[in-house]
Amino acid sequence: MEDSPSADTFLRGLWKDNPVFVQVLGMCPVLAVTNTSMNALAMGLATAFVLLMSNVLVSSLRHFIPKQVRIASYILIIATFVTITDYAIMAISVELHKSLGAFISLIVVNCLILSRAEAFASKNTVGQSMLDALGMGVGFTFALLCLGVVREVLGSGSVFGFGLFPDGFQNWIVMILPAGGFFTLAIWLLLFNILKQKRATT
Numbered sequence: 001m002e003d004s005p006s007a008d009t010f011l012r013g014l015w016k017d018n019p020v021f022v023q024v025l026g027m028c029p030v031l032a033v034t035n036t037s038m039n040a041l042a043m044g045l046a047t048a049f050v051l052l053m054s055n056v057l058v059s060s061l062r063h064f065i066p067k068q069v070r071i072a073s074y075i076l077i078i079a080t081f082v083t084i085t086d087y088a089i090m091a092i093s094v095e096l097h098k099s100l101g102a103f104i105s106l107i108v109v110n111c112l113i114l115s116r117a118e119a120f121a122s123k124n125t126v127g128q129s130m131l132d133a134l135g136m137g138v139g140f141t142f143a144l145l146c147l148g149v150v151r152e153v154l155g156s157g158s159v160f161g162f163g164l165f166p167d168g169f170q171n172w173i174v175m176i177l178p179a180g181g182f183f184t185l186a187i188w189l190l191l192f193n194i195l196k197q198k199r200a201t202t
Contacts, residue, residue, distance in 0.1 A: 155180060
């Protein structure tokens with residue numbers, strides 16, 4: 001018998017199995033688009049939407065999709081929702097769409113989304129799959145924001161475009177460059193693991 005929806009399914013993606021800080025998935029957008037808070041939030045929400053909708057559809061069709069073509073079917077489902085997301089972002093803000101660039105289309109091959117479709121949605125109910133997608137999506141968005149806020153504050157002296165420091169503040173230009181992404185991710189991974197170890201020992 002399949003399990004009924006539970007809060008633990010949602011919370012697992014936020015902390016225990018966080019897609020970035022624990023599973024280290026989706027590193028391409030994590031490192032590439034988190035140079036500003038807005039880019040990080042937009043990419044996180046876009047990925048969460050695609051993850052949610054693809055999980056729901058895969059779970060709904062799990063008894064009808066032949067095993068031999070399941071991966072191709074999952075990619076087709078994911079690509080459909082990525083296309084919808086791509087046009088929606090373009091309609092909302094052309095500037096934001098240009099900032100995210102090709103990384104919107106690359107959501108199709110985000111290992112987080114495909115892995116949840118294969119490992120979870122194809123084996124569980126729609127309710128469970130929705131909670132799993134929401135938890136993983138929120139966890140992914142949270143992780144991107146953690147990087148985006150730090151990089152924008154130190155690299156541009158602002159957060160979501162609002163200045164935080166006086167004119168004399170010296171921006172750390174390296175933080176908005178690719179190297180800053182790797183450095184910030186390493187610090188967050190270190191902090192997350194320290195917190196996780198402390199929680200495990202208490």
